[in-house]
Amino acid sequence: MHQPGVFYGGGFVLLTFIRWLISIGLGIYGFFLFVKLARRGIEALDLYIYAKNREIRDHYESVHPKE
Structure with missing residues (x-):
């Protein structure tokens, strides 16, 4: 009986498994x-x-307001 080829049978399954x-x-x-x-x-x-919270805190809750 004749072999169908490497990519038809087991070889194709092996390449698919490697790809997977x-x-x-x-x-x-x-x-x-x-x-x-x-x-x-x-x-x-x-x-x-x-940084934003610190900036807001320094601006609005400062002991020495910047005027």
Whole structure:
């Protein structure tokens, strides 16, 4: 009996499995990068809020008003 070829049978399944593994790996890596970006964004937002609150506090609740 004649073999149908490497891409028709087992070889195609192997390439599909490798492609699936690569896509899973890239998905995990992308999620990791997204989490890093989100954490940096949260820290930047916290610093911005702290600076704005401090600016407002210094301006309106100062013992020595600036006139």
